[in-house]
Amino acid sequence: MTRHNPSRQLSAIRDLPGAHFDFPAGVLFAEDYTVKRAALIPHAVAMENASFVERTNSHRFLLRDEVWRAQGVRDATMELRGVNF
Numbered sequence: 001m002t003r004h005n006p007s008r009q010l011s012a013i014r015d016l017p018g019a020h021f022d023f024p025a026g027v028l029f030a031e032d033y034t035v036k037r038a039a040l041i042p043h044a045v046a047m048e049n050a051s052f053v054e055r056t057n058s059h060r061f062l063l064r065d066e067v068w069r070a071q072g073v074r075d076a077t078m079e080l081r082g083v084n085f
Helices: 043-049 065-069 077-081
Strands: 025-029 035-040 051-053 058-060
Touching: 035 065, 035 077
Parallel strands: none
Antiparallel strands: 025 035, 051 058
């Protein structure tokens, strides 16, 4: 996220109802690429919060702050902040 683009939209998720994963991971980076927030999100939570975009035949998911309060979401922020690249 930057001061010019505060978008929290993750990349397009194809065939979300197909449940080809258990937990999508979402990471919000600050302008300097440090981890601002990160979460592991249960598939059911992703389904409830995503919207279908017909034009791209995919689902759009916005990593809003309330996602971290959803049942089963695991906050991975501190774990990722501790990773050295």
